[in-house]
Amino acid sequence: MDNELGEFLRSRRAALEPAQVGLPDDGRLRRVPGLRREELAQLAHVSVDYIVRLEQGRTRRVSRPVLDALADALRLAADEREYLFTVADVAPAPARRPSLPDVAPQLRQLLDRMYDVPAMVLHRGMAVLAWNQGAAGLLTDFGALPLEHRNLIRLTFLDERVRALYDDWPRAARECVAVLRMEAGRTPHDPAITSLVGELSVRDADFRTWWATHQVRGPRQLTKTYNHPTAGRLTLDVQQFTVDTHPEQLLVAYTAEPGSPSYDALRFLLQVSGESVHG
Structure with a gap:
């Protein structure tokens, strides 16, 4: 049986230099030109064994x-991408489901009534489902972003203003x-994750390095300091609450210690953002 898929993948891997995809030169002697299998696996977020099976025609x-x-990892042109899909045996797509769930009207009402607290509702992988005006003023105008870009992790790495x-x-x-x-460990088959x-693996070298460390963390209370272009320096407590009726959603709120410079700066930011600040 012919192995057109494997041969095509090998040829495209050999034609791509690590520097073209932002990979550093590790100093190791390359016996063959182009990307190593483990580098392609890292960029495409698959196992090295899977790359080997594809290239050897075993799957x-x-x-x-x-x-x-x-x-994406191989930087294929449009015609090359079309050819890749032609020679592969494409598995049927699973039944589609909404990429982002709805937020309960009561929860949206709560967000809108949190006049003096920037707040938002997040889904898996820190996808932003809903936000109030304070959160938009603090971080970014989520409503101006394409739906697929409303993700705090993506914005942290790829949006220069948020970064x-x-x-x-x-x-x-x-x-x-x-x-x-x-x-990713909890929902390994989630297409959005x-x-x-x-x-992020393809576009950011820091992400690739830190992803390889396998550090994990669940939701917890933490403190973050921002240098805001309007309000200046703000040190805020970031608190996350699960939503009983929607276990995969989190209500995230940003607060400052009363009487602190950050508290005054946050009040100013909310005023500028058009919120009515009480107290």
Whole structure:
């Protein structure tokens, strides 16, 4: 039986230099040109053994998300991507479900009534489902973003304005990676999580490094310091509450210690954002 898929993958891997996908030179002698199998596996968020089986023709059936991840990792042109799907035995897609769930009207009402507290509702992998005006003023105008970009982890790595907010970006980013690793373990077949990990692996070298450490973390109370372009420096407590009626959703609230400079700065930010601040 011919192995057109495996031969095509090997040829495209050999034609791609590590520097073209942002991988550093590790100093190891390369016996063959191009990416190593483990590098392609890392970029496409699949196992090295799976790459080996594909290239050796021991498996031909591939899901569409994995093919898309391989095509992205190999930087395939449009015609090459089309050819990849042609020679692969594409596994049928599972029944589609809404990519993001609805937020209960009562929870949206609660967000809107939290006049003096920036707050939002998050789904798995820190996808932003709903927010109030304070959260938009603190972080970004989520309503102006495409639906698929409304994710705090993606914004932390790929949005320069959000990235610049963090006083200690490496710490905040590593925490994001640990949360995402936890979610990927809980829901390994979630296409949104898989897609996010694949995109960040390809586009950010720091993410690739920290993802490889396998650090995990669930929701907890923490403190973050922001350097806001309007309100200045704010140190805020970030508190996360589970939603009993929707266990996969979190209500996240940002508060400051009363009487502190951050409390005054937050009040000012909410006023500028159009909120009525009480107290």
